[in-house]
Every structure is written in C-alpha cells, then in structure tokens.
Amino acid sequence: xxxxxxxxxxxxxxxxxxxxxxxxxxxxxxxxxxxxxxxxxxxxxxxxxxxxxxxxxxxxxxxxxxxxxxxxxxxxxxxxxxxxxxxxxxxxxxxxxxxxxxxxxxxxxxxxxxxxxxxxxxxxxxxxxxxxxxxxxxxxxxxxxxxxxxxxxxxxxxxxxxxxxxxxxxxxxxxxxxxxxxxxxxxxxxxxxxxxxxxxxxxxxxxxxxxxxxxxxxxxxxxxxxxxxxxxxx
Amino acid sequence: xxxxxxxxxxxxxxxxxxxxxxxxxxxxxxxxxxxxxxxxxxxxxxxxxxxxxxxxxxxxxxxxxxxxxxxxxxxxxxxxxxxxxxxxxxxxxxxxxxxxxxxxxxxxxxxxxxxxxxxxxxxxxxxxxxxxxxxxxxxxxxxxxxxxxxxxxxxxxxxxxxxxxxxxxxxxxxxxxxxxxxxxxxxxxxxxxxxxxxxxxxxxxxxxxxxxxxxxxxxxxxxxxxxxxxxxxx
DNA sequence: CAGTGGTCTAGACCACAGG
DNA sequence: CTGTGGTCTAGACCACTGG
Numbered sequence: 001x002x003x004x005x006x007x008x009x010x011x012x013x014x015x016x017x018x019x020x021x022x023x024x025x026x027x028x029x030x031x032x033x034x035x036x037x038x039x040x041x042x043x044x045x046x047x048x049x050x051x052x053x054x055x056x057x058x059x060x061x062x063x064x065x066x067x068x069x070x071x072x073x074x075x076x077x078x079x080x081x082x083x084x085x086x087x088x089x090x091x092x093x094x095x096x097x098x099x100x101x102x103x104x105x106x107x108x109x110x111x112x113x114x115x116x117x118x119x120x121x122x123x124x125x126x127x128x129x130x131x132x133x134x135x136x137x138x139x140x141x142x143x144x145x146x147x148x149x150x151x152x153x154x155x156x157x158x159x160x161x162x163x164x165x166x167x168x169x170x171x172x173x174x175x176x177x178x179x180x181x182x183x184x185x186x187x188x189x190x191x192x193x194x195x196x197x198x199x200x201x202x203x204x205x206x207x208x209x210x211x212x213x214x215x216x217x218x219x220x221x222x223x224x225x226x227x228x229x230x231x232x233x234x
Numbered sequence: 235x236x237x238x239x240x241x242x243x244x245x246x247x248x249x250x251x252x253x254x255x256x257x258x259x260x261x262x263x264x265x266x267x268x269x270x271x272x273x274x275x276x277x278x279x280x281x282x283x284x285x286x287x288x289x290x291x292x293x294x295x296x297x298x299x300x301x302x303x304x305x306x307x308x309x310x311x312x313x314x315x316x317x318x319x320x321x322x323x324x325x326x327x328x329x330x331x332x333x334x335x336x337x338x339x340x341x342x343x344x345x346x347x348x349x350x351x352x353x354x355x356x357x358x359x360x361x362x363x364x365x366x367x368x369x370x371x372x373x374x375x376x377x378x379x380x381x382x383x384x385x386x387x388x389x390x391x392x393x394x395x396x397x398x399x400x401x402x403x404x405x406x407x408x409x410x411x412x413x414x415x416x417x418x419x420x421x422x423x424x425x426x427x428x429x430x431x432x433x434x435x436x437x438x439x440x441x442x443x444x445x446x447x448x449x450x451x452x453x454x455x456x457x458x459x460x461x462x463x464x465x466x467x468x
Numbered sequence: 469c470a471g472t473g474g475t476c477t478a479g480a481c482c483a484c485a486g487g
Numbered sequence: 488c489t490g491t492g493g494t495c496t497a498g499a500c501c502a503c504t505g506g
Contacts, residue, residue: 008494021408021446033472044496049473059316065503066472074404076318079414082293083468084310170308174255180313183463184418184436202418202436208468212255229417234317234442242475267491278477283492299484300491 006041012051015041020060020071028073031061077234083180083206085167086143086222090135098134101161102194105129114146117179117209118216127155129165132194138225142191145220151212166220173217175210182206182230191223204228240275246285249275254294254305262307265295311468317414317440319401320377320456324369332368335395336428339363344453348380351413351443352450361389363399366428372459376425379454385446400454407451409444416440416464425457438462 006012019025038045055061059076063069090097107125115122127147133140145165149156152173185205187197204224210217240246253259272279286303289295293310297303324331342362349356361381367374379399383390386407419439421431440456
C-alpha cells in the first residue's frame, strides 16, 4: 500500500522516525528486516539500508547481523560539537577577531597535564606558546599550548606573532586523531588575569591533544572567558 | 596500478587519508572526481562515494556538485559527545549506581532558565523534580528537572522515587530533537549542598531541552560533582 | 546452519551550481 | 549548458552471529 510513497532514503528515515515516535515500533522491539521493508516501501534494499544505517549511527536503532534491527531502549543522544579554528568561531558570530601572542618559549618543561596528555615524561622540554584571542576587543579565550617540535619541526620556525598556533597547526600539521576533554576549572594565574576573571571564577575549559599516528603533535588548554558555553542540538 | 588493491570503502578511506596526510593532496586542493578515483582504485563509483561521504561528514573534505571535492582548509573537528542515561554512564565506569529523589512538586513556577529554554513564559507552572545520582555512594550529578505535563501527561502519574525522570523520560517520551548546552557554573544553593561542593566551586553543567515537534517536553540542568569532565576523541 | 545486516557492482537518472 | 556529486536499482556475495 505504501509502495511508491517512499522513494528517497530520507523519506524512509522520516517514516521510520514517525513509527518509533508513534509507538508503532516500541523501544526494545525488533523491526522488520530490510528486505521486508524494501518490499513494503517499494524500493531497493540498499535504500532502506541507507536510512537505517543513518538512524543507527544517531543511536536510535541498534543493528546486529542475524539478530536484526531493534529500537534502542536507551537512545544515547550523540551531540556533535564542532570545534573550529578559534578565528572562524568568532567571525561566525559576526564579531571582530583579535589575536595577541603573549609568550613564546623555545624550550620549556612541560607541565604535568600536558606531558600526561601527550604521553611524555613531565618536564620534557617543549615549545610553549601562550596567547589571547579576543572578540570585539574583549577577551574570548586564553590559549596555553605545548608543541612537540620532534613531530612538527616546522613549528620551530614560526613565531606565532600574527598567525595563532591554533590556526597554523590545523593547516600545517594534519593529525590522524585526537583526544578532547571538556571541563570546568577555577580561574587562576595568567589565564584569569588575561580573561579579566576574578580568581576562582568558574571557567569553561577545553583540553585537546592531537596525534600523528603514535606521535603527539600538540596539547592545548583553552580557557574561555567567564560565561562561555557551547551549544548544539541532538 | 592500484587496481584491485583497494576493494572496501574503508580501505579507500584509509588511502585518501594517507594522501591528505602525506600532502599528496594539499589543503584547499581539488582532488580527482569520483569516476576517476573509481577507475584508479579499480572499484565502482558508489564505493568511492561511500568513502568520500564519510570523510566529508567528518569535516576533512568539502564536497560540492560541479565544484568537486577538496581537502578542507580548516578541518573543523567534530567531537561527538555521547550523552547516555546517567545510570548507564555510571555503570559503564564500573561503579555502582545510586539514586535519590530529593523533591517532587506537582506544579511549581518555572525558573527563568527553564522557561526560556522551553519557550514558555517565566513562572509557567511545571512539574518539578530534583534528584541526586550517586556513584559508589559519592554524589555524582544533581538533576534539576522541569517537565511540561501538557506534552507528557503520563509524567504526572510518576513519583520518580525509584526510577529517575532522566531514565523514565528517555524511554517514555521519545523526542524529535533537542538543544544541549555545556557550561561552567559556580556551585550554589542546593546543588552545591548535595554535591558536597563549597560555594563558588566550578561545576561542569549540562542543560538540555527536548522537544516533541514544536512542543517542549522537558528542560533539565545537570550539575556534575567538582572535577567532572567529559572526554571523547576526534 | 541459516537469517540478517554489510557491502560491492554496473548502470542509470537527477539536482545542483560553476563557467 | 555541462560536469560533478547524490542517489536509486537489481542483483550478488560475504560476514557475522543467534539458535
């Protein structure tokens, strides 16, 4: 009866969503297999497959060979947080971007958090760059960065005075994978000073480490100005 | 020459990654079109398409009809944060889960943040539930939840004494979409008390609103115990 | 063992947007 | 207008895993 009504994988996805939401297919229940759905919808199995794979990726369906496809009992919402270059993050909000390098040390002993994140011994000498990114002149985020020049020799030639390490590394040191950590920390020391935050004020902090295979490229702690939040949809 | 070497879309994805990483295809550069790559790799175009679409979704490639596929100049790292049911979040860490309902009010005026998130007037009467989730007996996260019983009538019958609103709603009030916000806030009032956090301590906070179409289901503020962080990979 | 999803193929048509 | 990606199809084989 539905034959011909659902032609694109998106429309099939919509219909599946409708059935889940209308409780025609209940949480935990096995839904018909791909071949049956394809027949019902009057389309090829590959089209159904595309729709169901997308829903499985979003966590709403769970699929296993032979066991079939079931509606997830506890749909894990997967929030995708975009972490762009800071300059673009600011410009996309229609604010004017500013950058100021604070310090650059050719070789400084890595602090515990950076060393641990990069899998190095604490105190390993690394290239260190501290900088402040501003939006409409106001402090936006403080960048505390540690770079492994063994992995990225080119970084030693950069002074990061005009182009931030954030931006330079992203286009010049492609990474294979990375770790990222979101946390809340009390404002303290130089970041607090630069961000005009009173000592102990809660700051939103992102720590990120990127790798080229098994070799760490860089570790960075981004301390955002008070009140900053990250929004997305699920 | 490569014909026959790359047969699965994953292996093609790997090869494309290798070329990007090895700078054979530089940032901003247009790469060969799908038909050419399919010929080079000795596979069907659909297989190449699958590999390139996956890479585009991850932000490493940018694709436009007619314009072709290019290596992203500023690869936006997309971190996917899984937000599971709190009970599972704790149990997956191998810790024992505990739950305690603190208060339940049939009808309380919505605070500003909740009302704004749900698109209602401040002070709109809503069902309010406050609860504490514990891990190995220690406070883990404080749940401050506001439920729109117009949208979810069934919630009015629940006392949320044994099953948390978090869990009950996820399986009983499927949502079409939601907003989520990560922030850092100073510990204050009841959450601070329940979490054994000193006043003003930085807390990691997640605010989430879920919708059934245009109707708000619930808004929740999750205040995590001091030191909590969210980790993922990119 | 057999049913289910995962994937590949060869070919086709279409939608979009660059030139 | 034309090249490029986006998608659909019908059929096939395979990989995994539940029973």
